[in-house]
Amino acid sequence: MTTNAQWTERFDATLMKTISTPQALLTRGEGCYVWDSEGIRYLDFLAGIAVNSLGHAHPALVAAVTEQVSTLVHVSNYFSTQPQLDLAERLLRLTGARDGGGRVYFCNSGTEANEAAFKLARLNNPNGSRTRIIAMTNSFHGRTMGAMTLTGKPAMSDPFVPLPGGVEHIDSTIEALDAAIDDSVAAVFIEPIKGEAGVLELPEGFLRHARELTERCGALLVLDEIQTGVGRTGEWFAYQHEGVVPDAITLAKGLAGGIPIGALVTFGWASDLFSKGQHGSTFGGNPFATSAANAVLEHIETAGLVENAARRGAQLREIILGFDSPLVSEVRGRGLLIGIGLEQPVAAQLHAAAFREGLIVNAPNESSIRIAPPLIVGDAEIDDFARRFGAALESLPTQ
Numbered sequence: 001m002t003t004n005a006q007w008t009e010r011f012d013a014t015l016m017k018t019i020s021t022p023q024a025l026l027t028r029g030e031g032c033y034v035w036d037s038e039g040i041r042y043l044d045f046l047a048g049i050a051v052n053s054l055g056h057a058h059p060a061l062v063a064a065v066t067e068q069v070s071t072l073v074h075v076s077n078y079f080s081t082q083p084q085l086d087l088a089e090r091l092l093r094l095t096g097a098r099d100g101g102g103r104v105y106f107c108n109s110g111t112e113a114n115e116a117a118f119k120l121a122r123l124n125n126p127n128g129s130r131t132r133i134i135a136m137t138n139s140f141h142g143r144t145m146g147a148m149t150l151t152g153k154p155a156m157s158d159p160f161v162p163l164p165g166g167v168e169h170i171d172s173t174i175e176a177l178d179a180a181i182d183d184s185v186a187a188v189f190i191e192p193i194k195g196e197a198g199v200l201e202l203p204e205g206f207l208r209h210a211r212e213l214t215e216r217c218g219a220l221l222v223l224d225e226i227q228t229g230v231g232r233t234g235e236w237f238a239y240q241h242e243g244v245v246p247d248a249i250t251l252a253k254g255l256a257g258g259i260p261i262g263a264l265v266t267f268g269w270a271s272d273l274f275s276k277g278q279h280g281s282t283f284g285g286n287p288f289a290t291s292a293a294n295a296v297l298e299h300i301e302t303a304g305l306v307e308n309a310a311r312r313g314a315q316l317r318e319i320i321l322g323f324d325s326p327l328v329s330e331v332r333g334r335g336l337l338i339g340i341g342l343e344q345p346v347a348a349q350l351h352a353a354a355f356r357e358g359l360i361v362n363a364p365n366e367s368s369i370r371i372a373p374p375l376i377v378g379d380a381e382i383d384d385f386a387r388r389f390g391a392a393l394e395s396l397p398t399q
């Protein structure tokens with residue numbers, strides 16, 4: 001057994017100071033539960049931030065990657081593999097991009113998928129006059145230079161100026177869209193639900209309006225579905241709730257259930273913007289990661305986990321509101337991407353209280369708790385959540 005004092009000392013002495021000291025040293029997981037080095041069991045209602053779609057150590061994922069690792073792990077882009085082709089075809093089918101001649105680019109993370117989309121946007125500039133890219137304030141698109149520039153949080157990017165040019169941030173309102181979008185815009189980047197900002201939904205009709213304007217002006221509508229995609233919100237992809245068809249989406253987090261992967265999926269004419277040699281990745285689309293994603297998507301389909309996300313999400317909302325706690329002001333989000341708005345800036349305390357109750361959630365800001373459990377969550381885990389979260393709420397003073 002490694003005590004907390006032992007591992008935190010090692011962590012603080014060796015890991016880059018980009019994050020604060022973690023909450024625990026985890027040693028194993030199974031389903032919706034993880035165990036730490038002191039033997040404590042936690043109900044994981046964060047799933048590695050919407051990543052562990054099938055929970056931990058799921059037999060379908062274990063079998064797929066075990067088989068793949070003993071067959072082919074990596075081949076370079078000089079070769080293709082069956083899992084890569086299967087995943088590309090599967091994504092085009094699930095997104096609906098197949099019919100318009102859609103295409104897929106594979107990479108290794110969310111930020112890389114958005115970098116690819118950023119470069120795609122620069123290519124939507126045939127006569128040199130589409131120099132502007134519009135993104136939303138308070139959005140999150142990743143941490144590399146391009147994705148960070150798209151991210152609408154100056155506190156995050158200010159230390160790293162100068163940033164790539166041409167990116168403007170607007171508030172997520174219909175009026176701001178109207179004022180910003182014209183023929184000089186190459187692309188508009190939108191998260192269908194702002195997960196990192198505390199699970200904030202867009203105003204009613206916002207995505208449809210963005211689609212109409214971008215279509216009229218020839219700008220790309222790029223949706224960052226890195227957190228909302230792959231069944232999380234109770235549809236395969238969040239734009240499917242709105243009946244809009246984007247020009248591109250970016251995916252990562254839940255796609256391969258924890259194995260690193262990212263993807264840019266293009267629809268229609270956006271699929272012809274990249275030409276040979278204009279982008280690439282050594283690891284992107286390797287048979288290991290793509291076989292993991294195939295196993296995850298296959299299981300989500302056959303086990304009906306998209307429907308489960310919608311149903312369990314509704315159940316969780318009812319439970320959270322049912323506590324009738326003076327601390328809870330609202331429940332936001334869709335399916336199993338849920339933000340709990342708090343009346344007071346006590347998210348850090350509530351998060352800590354939940355952890356003491358053996359419940360993993362997170363606090364994306366001072367007045368929001370985010371929960372994003374594995375898509376496999378069932379009645380037993382929901383009951384356990386109710387017990388643990390209820391106890392955490394009760395343990396906090398209300399003023």
Ligand SMILES: *Cc1c(COP(=O)(O)O)cnc(C)c1O
Pocket residue numbers: 109110111112114140141142143191195196224225226227252253
């Ligand atoms: C997590 C996230 C990213 C960044 O993904 P990484 O894999 O951490 O690079 C980008 N956009 C959204 C909406 C995210 O939630």
